[in-house]
Amino acid sequence: MKSDIAPPAADRKPKRARGRPRKTIDERDDGNRRQALLSSAARLFRRKGFDATTTRDIAAAVGMQSGSPFYHFKSKDALLYAVMEEGMRSALAHQQAAAQTVASAGLNPTQCLRVLITAHFEVLLGPGSDFVPVMLYEWRSLAPRQHKALGVLIAEYEALWLPTLTALHDSGELRTPVRLARLLILGALTWSVQWYDPKKSASLQDLSDAAMNLFIGHGACAAVPRS
Amino acid sequence: MKSDIAPPAADRKPKRARGRPRKTIDERDDGNRRQALLSSAARLFRRKGFDATTTRDIAAAVGMQSGSPFYHFKSKDALLYAVMEEGMRSALAHQQAAAQTVASAGLNPTQCLRVLITAHFEVLLGPGSDFVPVMLYEWRSLAPRQHKALGVLIAEYEALWLPTLTALHDSGELRTPVRLARLLILGALTWSVQWYDPKKSASLQDLSDAAMNLFIGHGACAAVPRS
DNA sequence: CCTACCGATCGGTAGG
DNA sequence: CCTACCGATCGGTAGG
DSSP, X not given: OOOSSOOOHHHHOOSSOOOSOOOOGGGXXXXXXXXXXXXXXXXXXXXXXXXXXXXXXXXXHTTOOTTTHHHHOSSHHXXXXXXXXXXXXXXXXXXXXXXXXXXXXXXXXXXXXXXXXXXXXXXXXXXXXXXXXXXXXXXGGSOHHHHHHHHHHHHHHHHTTHHHHHHHHHTTSSOSOHHHHHHHHHHHHHTXXXXXXXXXXXXXXXXXXXXXXXXXXXXXXXXXXXX | OOOSOOOOHHHHOOSSOXXXXXXXXXXXXXXXXXHHHHHHXXXXXXXXOTTTSOXXXXXXXXXXXXXXXXXXXXXXXXXXXXXXXXXXXXXXXXXXXXXXXXXXXXXXXXXXXXXXHHHHHHHHHSTTOOXXXXXXXXXXXSOHHHHHHHHHHHHHHHHTTHHHHHHHHHTTSSXXXXXXXXXXXXXXXXXXXXXXXXXXXXXXXXHHHHHHXXXXXXXXXXXXXXX
């Protein structure tokens, strides 16, 4: 029932009835629209999930019309991948910076682990941290090609833990094979995104202390008996 | 454009052209159709996610037509909730049975923890274990009322760990506050659904050993120094 | 449990 | 980046 005869233009729509303020010129095209889409997408993907979030939701969150996100991203999938990649790159940068500090300070393996753990919590639970959780929980929605690309970054992130874990294993402070230790430890830390509440729960420092005490046997076993 | 005038019946459809075999009477209404829907839904929800799974997918997986799942379940949401509830009830039963055995055998707290951990791995990673992972990863898709109902079962499950963790904390073998220890330990174990591969990875017993070694300081600290 | 269908929504696009 | 729109899909239902 498509009609080629359009109704009179006057009946179709008001001339300009939108209430949203016009953009000034310097708000346009400076690249922050793309970033705004990424941030809103990350927040919505995390709260509602990828499939339950519509591109219209994301557009509305940054004051765009429904078709406009596709001016910045080729598809909804591309937007998801961009969120995950940004999350993983920032996580990697954060953890590498921590490792740098640690190396120049000459800390021992136990102190190193503590720094790695705290940095991990900061990436996952710190302010504005929706990007990495999206990656953790929307992995299924990614195409195989995208899996592979992100896998490189993930492997790099996990590799940062190996020297410290190996040293702790060799010294007997960590009584678990390194590979399984890494999986279990990162799992314990990562699962915190499910239950951590910054308003009600402990500080990230307290969390790190608890984790250290859980994973590492007495550094001073027998030397400092419990009082 | 709805028309009240139906085309001649002869033009509408062939008399009976379906190739799928007719059901015998004893396949009907014995309740296993509902169970088949639950199992297929659990498998699909886990592999593709709740939103990405259509009720048509689920129907096809058990050889039904697209509308038929709604004869057994009021809505797609009700199907999801049923999957989660079955998962949680079976997990609870499994863990309670383990606790029963432990109590009658008079095991010490360390041995108790080992039994709890193994039972947890069995629930998550054992054969046919899609129900609990669905609960873990599709929590967002549930209505608040359903959250509350499942929360009762989850609290009961978590409470099973407290006596053992408290005993281990009191004896000094667990050097972390009980609440945080429970969250971190269950997180480490639960995250295994993301990486465990029964074909390539260790056995559930090996996994339990690794976890025990990671969480529990030397039970014989100073008494059995490393050789 | 099947048939036949509906209403709504959604990702995406043409053209400006 | 907006307007106006399309094609496809999906949860759900009436009636048998």
